[in-house]
Amino acid sequence: MTIAIWFPPAILALAIWGVTSFLPKIALRALSPFQMIIYHSIFFLAGALIAQLFYGMPEFQLPAVFFAMGTGACGTFGQILYLMALKRGPVTYVSMISSLYPLIATVLAVTLLKDPITLKQGCGVALGIASIILLVKADGK
Amino acid sequence: MGNEPPNHWLPPAMGALAVWGLWAFFPKIALQTMQPHSVIFYEAMGNLCVSLPVLIFILKFKLQKDNLAIAITGGSSLLTVCAILSFFFALRHGPVAVIVTMTAMYPMIALILARIFLHERINKIQMAAVAMAMASILLLATS
Numbered sequence: 468m469t470i471a472i473w474f475p476p477a478i479l480a481l482a483i484w485g486v487t488s489f490l491p492k493i494a495l496r497a498l499s500p501f502q503m504i505i506y507h508s509i510f511f512l513a514g515a516l517i518a519q520l521f522y523g524m525p526e527f528q529l530p531a532v533f534f535a536m537g538t539g540a541c542g543t544f545g546q547i548l549y550l551m552a553l554k555r556g557p558v559t560y561v562s563m564i565s566s567l568y569p570l571i572a573t574v575l576a577v578t579l580l581k582d583p584i585t586l587k588q589g590c591g592v593a594l595g596i597a598s599i600i601l602l603v604k605a606d607g608k
Numbered sequence: 609m610g611n612e613p614p615n616h617w618l619p620p621a622m623g624a625l626a627v628w629g630l631w632a633f634f635p636k637i638a639l640q641t642m643q644p645h646s647v648i649f650y651e652a653m654g655n656l657c658v659s660l661p662v663l664i665f666i667l668k669f670k671l672q673k674d675n676l677a678i679a680i681t682g683g684s685s686l687l688t689v690c691a692i693l694s695f696f697f698a699l700r701h702g703p704v705a706v707i708v709t710m711t712a713m714y715p716m717i718a719l720i721l722a723r724i725f726l727h728e729r730i731n732k733i734q735m736a737a738v739a740m741a742m743a744s745i746l747l748l749a750t751s
Contacts, residue, residue: 473702474749476694477710483691485717490684497677501662505671508652508659510682514689515652522645534638535647539654541631547658548624556617564621569709571629576636576704588706591747594740595709601737602715 500550504543563603569596632708636699644696648689706748716741 576582
């Protein structure tokens with residue numbers, strides 16, 4: 468059995484996001500969601516600057532810079548839309564719909580980048596998305 | 609609330625779904641010509657493009673000051689930078705669909721940690737979800 472080169476960093480990201488996923492819930496006791504978005508952006512920039520110390524100055528390649536900035540803008544704008552939806556609707560459905568974002572990314576990658584996925588990987592993605600839906604559904608009960 | 613249509617939460621929820629889909633997809637394009645550390649730097653700039661208008665127009669420059677909450681947010685944000693750097697390294701070498709799905713299963717980790725450290729009960733649906741997530745990771749890892 469060979470482990471793909473992308474697997475260890477993907478598992479590390481999964482583990483860190485799992486550990487940090489409950490931290491904002493504690494901070495939200497004292498800060499409003501909009502306040503938290505501001506503080507997060509400031510600390511995120513600080514963290515990104517620290518990363519530059521290890522790797523050197525950031526490169527400047529167009530149009531990659533626009534896509535990278537679009538990544539940040541989409542992440543934060545998504546947070547705002549999610550909070551707006553949560554304010555108006557049931558947490559279970561709002562979380563379930565928004566947690567399906569891997570489907571959007573999958574469709575975009577397969578159609579626009581012709582990113583190849585094997586049948587086994589396709590089954591893994593389908594099972595993973597089903598587990599995300601179940602996790603969100605169980606959390607609402 | 610009373611005069612609003614029943615599904616008025618749906619447009620922002622669908623909006624969040626769409627833009628988070630783009631959030632997961634855009635780095636793959638940026639990583640074709642730039643290193644992960646550069647992409648995360650410009651991602652931080654992109655964050656500010658949205659959060660600064662929030663600070664100016666919604667919060668009117670008024671920031672709450674709760675040291676503990678700010679420290680927790682700071683720690684969480686710094687760890688998020690590490691997670692995103694790892695995510696970018698993975699995305700640079702592997703397929704978007706697989707990596708985005710795998711990393712989106714992080715609620716499973718939170719659930720397991722809550723069971724171990726907080727002794728929270730896990731119901732049958734949650735157990736099934738964790739088992740499915742693990743099976744999915746196994747499938748993706750050995751593909």
